[in-house]
Amino acid sequence: MQVFKFGGASVKDAESIKNVAHIVAQYKKDELLVVVSAMGKTTDRLMEVTQAYVEQTGEAFHLLENVKEWHQAILRDLFPTDKHPIFDEIANCFVEVEWILEEDPQDTYDYLFDQIVSTGELVSSKILAAYTAHSGIAVKWVDARDYIFTDNTYREAAVDWEKTEEKIRRDLPAILDNFVIISQGFIGSTSENFTTTLGREGSDYSAAIFASCLNAEDITIWKDVPGVLNADPKWFDHTELIPELSYTDAIELTYYGATVIHPKTIKPLQNKKIALNVRSFVNPSAPGTFIRSTNQGLPVPSFIFKVNQVFVNIQPRDFSFIVEDNLSHIFNLFHHNRIKINMMHNSAISFCVSIDDTGKNIDTLLAELEKRYKVSVEKGLELITIRYFNQETIDRVLVNKQIVRELKDSYTCQLLVKKLP
Numbered sequence: 445m446q447v448f449k450f451g452g453a454s455v456k457d458a459e460s461i462k463n464v465a466h467i468v469a470q471y472k473k474d475e476l477l478v479v480v481s482a483m484g485k486t487t488d489r490l491m492e493v494t495q496a497y498v499e500q501t502g503e504a505f506h507l508l509e510n511v512k513e514w515h516q517a518i519l520r521d522l523f524p525t526d527k528h529p530i531f532d533e534i535a536n537c538f539v540e541v542e543w544i545l546e547e548d549p550q551d552t553y554d555y556l557f558d559q560i561v562s563t564g565e566l567v568s569s570k571i572l573a574a575y576t577a578h579s580g581i582a583v584k585w586v587d588a589r590d591y592i593f594t595d596n597t598y599r600e601a602a603v604d605w606e607k608t609e610e611k612i613r614r615d616l617p618a619i620l621d622n623f624v625i626i627s628q629g630f631i632g633s634t635s636e637n638f639t640t641t642l643g644r645e646g647s648d649y650s651a652a653i654f655a656s657c658l659n660a661e662d663i664t665i666w667k668d669v670p671g672v673l674n675a676d677p678k679w680f681d682h683t684e685l686i687p688e689l690s691y692t693d694a695i696e697l698t699y700y701g702a703t704v705i706h707p708k709t710i711k712p713l714q715n716k717k718i719a720l721n722v723r724s725f726v727n728p729s730a731p732g733t734f735i736r737s738t739n740q741g742l743p744v745p746s747f748i749f750k751v752n753q754v755f756v757n758i759q760p761r762d763f764s765f766i767v768e769d770n771l772s773h774i775f776n777l778f779h780h781n782r783i784k785i786n787m788m789h790n791s792a793i794s795f796c797v798s799i800d801d802t803g804k805n806i807d808t809l810l811a812e813l814e815k816r817y818k819v820s821v822e823k824g825l826e827l828i829t830i831r832y833f834n835q836e837t838i839d840r841v842l843v844n845k846q847i848v849r850e851l852k853d854s855y856t857c858q859l860l861v862k863k864l865p
Contacts, residue, residue, distance in 0.1 A: 445475030445620055447663040449629060449651035454666050454725045455568055456484035458521035465576045467666070467728050468624060472581050475620040477658070479588075479629045479651040480572050482564025483518070486511060487644075490561045497545055497560070498553050504545050512538050515567055522575050530574035537567050554598035555638070558631075562639045565628035565647070573626040584623035591616070592632035592653055594640045600782070601632055601640035603653060608632075612657040620658075627654070648706035656712040663718060665705065666725040671733030672697075672704050675747040684744050689735045693742055693831065694720070696856070700829040701748045701786065710735070746831040747841065750786060752801040753825040755848055755860060756810070759794045759818045766795045773816070781809045786827055787858050789851060796849060798827050798860050822848065825862050833857040 448468070455461050468478060482490075489511045497504040515534055523530065541563050549556060565588075573585040593608050594601035619625055629647020632640045642649050648665055655663040672694075673683040689697075691714040698707040704722060713720055714737070723732035758774060760766065774795060778785060783805060787798040799806070801823060813819045825848060828841045832855055845861040852858075 445477065445658055445660050446471065447477045447479065447651050447655040447658070447660050449479045449647060449663065449665045450481065450572075450725065451647060451665075451667065452481045452484050452486065452568075453668045455480060455572060458518050460725075461518070461522060461572055461575055463725060464572060464666075465579050465581070467725065468576055469579065469581055470728075472624055477616070477620065477625040477627065477654055477660075478572070479627055479647060479654060480565070480569045481629050481647040483515070483568040483571070486515075486564035486568070487561055489514075490564050491557070493541070493545075494553075494557050494560045498549050498556060500549070505542070508538065508541060508545065515571070519571065522571070523578065528574070528578075530571065533570050533574075534567055537563055537570070552598070558598045558639050558641045562628075562631045562641055565630050569626055569628045576624070576626065582623050584619050584625050586616070586619070586625050586627040588628040588631050588650060589633035589637075589639060591627075592642075592650065594632040594634060594642070596634050596636075596638075596640070598640055600643045601634075603632065603642070608653065609657040612654065616654075616658060643706075643708070645703070645706045646708075648709040652709045652712045655718050656716050659716060660718055662721060663713065664721040664723055665709075666723055666728075667704065668724065668726060669704065670724050670727070670730060671722045672702075672735075674742075674744045676703075676749060679749050680747065686733055686742060686744070686746070687731070688738065688740060689733060689742070690738045690740060691735060694735045696831060697746060697748065700831070700856070700858075701750045701827075702746075742832045745833055745837045747837070748829040748831075750800070750827040750829075753786065753798045753823075753827045753860065754801045754806060755796065755798055755822040755825055756813075757794055757796045757820045758813060761816065761818055765792050766790050770817075771795065774813070777809060777812050781805045781812075783809055787849070787851060787860060789849060798825070798849070822862075825860055828859045828861060830857045830859075831855060 450464050454464055493504050493507045496507055519531055541560055573583050577583045591612050593604040629650035630641050634640055651663055670685050672686045674686055675683045677683050691710055695710045698705050717737055720735040721732055724730055783799050785797045785799055789796045810819060830837050844864050846864055847859055847861055849860040
């Protein structure tokens with residue numbers, strides 16, 4: 445069997461949904477499970493609803509109404525009459541959000557985020573399932589929350605693999621014998637049946653969970669790019685498609701910030717030796733990138749750019765060294781504030797990191813660090829990671845840039861830089 449994952453760009457409007465249904469139709473004779481993200485920028489819009497609700501700005505209902513109207517417009521483009529049951533199904537999904545908004549916020553932001561933002565995946569998967577069935581394909585809509593079980597870490601839930609695998613293996617193979625399954629990415633549920641999310645861009649991870657538990661032959665992530673490129677086209681005019689990647693290189697690229705695949709996606713596939721294809725929904729016949737177990741290295745150097753970086757230099761106040769107790773305390777503070785370290789370097793008397801500038805939680809972190817350490821901060825930097833680097837590739841990215849910190853190993857070079865005036 446196969447697992448397909450379609451992201452928000454692939455279901456951003458009525459024509460896109462028709463294109464996805466067309467792709468699914470080509471594989472309907474196979475056992476196929478489809479995982480879909482929220483449509484277009486719906487996740488961002490529902491995050492705005494959540495923020496407005498928590499801050500009680502009075503805008504939450506208005507923002508939600510805009511999201512509802514946008515989805516209704518897409519439904520009207522897809523179906524000949526608003527008497528189709530899908531119109532009421534989608535309205536009911538949004539009613540559940542309205543029930544939340546009618547009460548004063550009592551729960552934590554992370555909990556409310558998951559209950560509201562998860563609606564995007566439920567709505568998009570229902571619309572895709574309804575249209576695919578309308579096109580003549582035998583489809584079964586499945587609620588991922590009935591199969592992917594997690595802990596109570598809202599916004600970044602950890603999967604209960606044993607319980608999840610047992611339920612998926614018990615129930616889904618019989619459905620796949622007769623239907624194409626359409627489900628959601630990004631979401632799961634706790635033992636108390638509260639909705640959780642798996643982290644931003646977690647739909648790739650959801651697809652990997654289903655694939656691993658079902659021992660799929662392979663998984664295909666459909667993107668708006670030809671496959672995995674050696675650099676983001678936003679940064680380079682001339683990029684190259686990487687036709688094949690090892691699991692190791694794919695994990696390294698995602699760890700350093702490549703956004704084409706979610707970082708947690710690769711490992712469950714590697715454990716089961718399930719191949720991963722990254723293909724273009726714009727040109728479905730193109731081969732894309734094939735990720736599998738191989739000793740072959742990258743054919744070309746790969747570049748990963750992260751902007752809006754904050755460089756934090758931490759030193760003890762008491763002239764002690766950066767040893768295990770200090771490092772343990774520092775890492776616990778980063779973990780507590782949910783801040784990912786993109787680059788780090790330590791010496792006897794300092795510990796330096798590069799992190800994303802994520803706003804308020806950075807300020808909280810710095811305040812906590814300053815209680816025990818001397819802390820210096822530089823913002824507005826750029827982190828460039830080059831996998832399989834050489835001096836030519838380094839020179840290429842340093843035009844009009846000054847190096848703030850540089851780290852190298854056998855295969856990877858990281859350059860934290862700032863623009864020259």
